[in-house]
Amino acid sequence: MPAYDFRCKKCDKNFTVQVSIKDKAKVACPECCSGDIQQKFNRVNLGGISGGSAGSSCSSGSCGSCSGC
Numbered sequence: 024m025p026a027y028d029f030r031c032k033k034c035d036k037n038f039t040v041q042v043s044i045k046d047k048a049k050v051a052c053p054e055c056c057s058g059d060i061q062q063k064f065n066r067v068n069l070g071g072i073s074g075g076s077a078g079s080s081c082s083s084g085s086c087g088s089c090s091g092c
Contacts, residue, residue, distance in 0.1 A: 033057040
């Protein structure tokens with residue numbers, strides 16, 4: 024089951040929940056029980072490819088020239 028990061032718009036609490044995609048809309052803040060939450064999107068690292076982060080191995084200066092950025 025995937026884990027999703029959220030931020031509550033009411034109390035500003037950040038939290039992570041493991042929930043199925045179909046039940047993601049039913050998630051509520053564990054602190055204040057508000058349903059007014061926003062999903063946070065974090066950078067994903069798949070198999071060592073870090074999405075163009077600082078320290079990336081891309082040496083061309085343009086991420087259009089390599090598949091790792």
